[in-house]
């Protein structure tokens with residue numbers, strides 16, 4: 164044996180199994196699970212012994228929907244939320260840039276002059292104190308205003324003669340010189356000037372992102388990365404992953420949710436020979452990813468009925484029914500499953516219709532299309548999940564933001580059947596847990612806490628929101644382990660601790676099944692193991 168983990172509390176997550184205490188691993192594969200006595204008997208001279216000191220071991224976690232590249236990109240943007248004056252902004256940016264000399268354009272976000280003693284926007288002249296060589300652009304907390312330095316103005320070719328674009332404004336001083344402040348539609352001038360990401364940039368961002376994922380005990384991500392580049396540039400991302408794999412730098416398994424939002428792009432991708440499951444144990448092509456609607460906060464989630472707090476809108480479907488039917492049928496014919504972003508019940512209805520039609524036209528035996536988010540649902544829709552074996556990709560920690568707004572947006576009746584994960588679970592639907600990072604933090608412990616308590620991270624509301632929809636700790640852990648493995652057709656090789664499966668494991672500092680629900684979010688990840696190798700230790 165290469166490694167024996169012993170003296171632990173090993174929850175295999177295999178149905179009906181008692182906790183065990185030891186796991187033997189060879190060549191990255193679990194060989195045997197059992198008591199210390201049984202497993203230590205397999206020790207040879209080469210065996211490395213890992214004493215778990217009574218701690219809890221689980222199968223490695225899967226995040227079933229996130230955006231790894233965008234998350235890695237976000238790590239290269241200075242965060243100004245803590246700044247309390249312009250000097251703070253300058254110091255934060257200078258420090259950030261000095262640690263990242265490879266940046267050819269410095270981006271930042273989150274400044275808010277309301278919290279500053281100066282009470283005014285920063286200008287190009289303030290930013291020039293950070294650097295006059297590296298162009299930079301810093302977005303205000305609201306997202307609607309960007310300030311840039313003089314170097315960026317030079318690169319963008321913006322001068323006193325540049326006119327305001329339609330729907331936007333470029334601030335100028337009393338002499339008519341641009342101040343570096345771009346409002347609303349004028350922000351496009353800045354966005355268009357940002358350098359294209361190279362394969363090297365993408366590799367660095369993915370690598371930095373994976374370094375953080377392993378700290379959360381995550382051993383596979385199902386990630387939509389194509390969205391981070393202009394449509395059609397996905398080859399750079401595939402190249403980056405393949406190079407990282409060749410260099411032995413993939414610390415997390417990748418199942419790529421391929422955003423191909425138009426018929427020609429999908430057909431091109433299929434014609435190149437791609438299909439769900441293509442790849443290696445470390446990097447595989449996952450499903451076709453589609454966005455069928457928007458967000459609840461912005462009332463762009465498509466409900467197909469008026470919003471309770473704004474009857475003038477039903478939300479916005481991204482596709483017509485015909486377009487969506489065609490995309491999913493084409494995917495199914497080409498050997499790709501689909502994972503479709505649906506927040507509103509109208510979007511989910513359209514998606515279910517498309518899946519049903521594709522299955523009639525081109526029947527497949529092991530159908531595993533997925534709906535990502537599945538937030539607003541009605542009773543008939545909940546029943547469709549089981550009927551069509553649609554996997555539910557849920558983000559339990561979304562309730563932290565959403566609890567205060569759901570009922571206002573969709574009314575009491577529809578709220579009762581929404582975020583209904585327990586109902587889905589009990590009807591036999593495969594549930595996979597995720598984060599949608601960088602939208603929210605990918606902490607799996609936060610996700611499990613929210614699924615189990617149905618509370619926000621601050622503990623509100625008392626007793627939980629729609630408390631009959633609470634998952635048990637075991638069900639919630641299953642969503643992040645076996646559920647995630649099912650979603651990537653991996654139930655034979657991942658998702659539980661069992662001989663013959665990949666040795667992807669996580670060790671927690673406390674027993675998650677003995678902990679009080681409110682304490683789950685504070686449980687720490689002690690160690691993460693991928694293919695039998697420790698990729699993170701606290």
Ligand SMILES: [Zn+2]
Pocket residue numbers: 228229230387599
């Ligand atoms: Zn997403």
